[in-house]
Amino acid sequence: MRMQEEQLILHQEDVDLAGVKRVGLMGGTFDPVHQGHLVTAEAVRNGFQLDKVLFVPSGQPPHKREKLITPKEKRLLMTELATVTNPYFGVSAVELNRAGFSYSADTVSYFRQLMDVDSELFFITGADAILEILTWKKLDDLFAGCTLVAATRPGFQPKVMADWLEGHLKQEFLEKVITIEVPAMAISSTDIRDRVAMGRSIKYLVPEPVEQYIYKQGLYAE
Ligand code: NAP
Numbered sequence: 001m002r003m004q005e006e007q008l009i010l011h012q013e014d015v016d017l018a019g020v021k022r023v024g025l026m027g028g029t030f031d032p033v034h035q036g037h038l039v040t041a042e043a044v045r046n047g048f049q050l051d052k053v054l055f056v057p058s059g060q061p062p063h064k065r066e067k068l069i070t071p072k073e074k075r076l077l078m079t080e081l082a083t084v085t086n087p088y089f090g091v092s093a094v095e096l097n098r099a100g101f102s103y104s105a106d107t108v109s110y111f112r113q114l115m116d117v118d119s120e121l122f123f124i125t126g127a128d129a130i131l132e133i134l135t136w137k138k139l140d141d142l143f144a145g146c147t148l149v150a151a152t153r154p155g156f157q158p159k160v161m162a163d164w165l166e167g168h169l170k171q172e173f174l175e176k177v178i179t180i181e182v183p184a185m186a187i188s189s190t191d192i193r194d195r196v197a198m199g200r201s202i203k204y205l206v207p208e209p210v211e212q213y214i215y216k217q218g219l220y221a222e
Pocket of ligand 1: 029126
């Protein structure tokens with residue numbers, strides 16, 4: 001086994017959810033993780049009284065087959081650097097260690113079996129991603145295991161999303177989708193990658209250690 005793979009697997013063993021009652025999973029590609037993601041996770045933790053929020057970088061997103069994304073060990077390390085100072089935050093490499101495409105339903109099932117039966121699980125991600133939910137696999141398993149929290153960017157019309165979901169999801173699923181507006185989500189990973197490519201500053205858009213890592217590794221330079 002290559003050293004990189006071995007390290008990712010060792011990382012996964014850190015997750016211990018026994019006795020933890022309210023858990024958030026922050027799902028995203030995190031290419032790179034930014035302040036908007038951190039503010040979102042903290043707002044949901046606070047608003048929903050979560051005991052822990054685990055950031056779960058996507059391994060191989062099924063909808064990004066054609067797109068180039070930064071290698072998983074680099075996205076994992078940036079996520080670690082960004083979250084390390086918040087005692088309520090953690091990182092899981094479960095999707096990075098899983099072969100094949102990353103399906104959120106599999107991730108939710110994985111965490112469910114680590115948790116007590118009376119505990120609650122919240123899967124937090126971008127509203128844009130949730131608007132594509134009909135293309136996601138195993139929706140029954142997903143909704144059986146968690147409540148979805150959709151973080152919207154400023155300017156996003158919550159009613160548009162609510163109407164769309166109402167027209168496309170069963171009532172029992174609809175009750176398990178919550179929308180939260182996060183002003184800091186004006187920051188986006190795409191914009192950060194573009195800024196680096198154009199030589200523009202990303203200071204304060206990402207945590208400083210992440211900024212330094214991006215430059216040191218030469219990420220997004222082209
Ligand atoms: P994406 O297409 O890269 O992002 C969609 C939008 O959501 C972007 O605007 C993105 O902003 C935002 N976003 C992504 N993660 C976020 C988060 N945790 N909090 C707030 N905003 C977020 O989507 P993605 O990151 O690849 O996927 C999001 C999650 O959905 C992942 O966990 C992924 O595995 C899951 N997903 C599952 C399936 C499936 O099960 N079949 C299919 C698609 C996605 P930024 O670019 O700034 O992050």
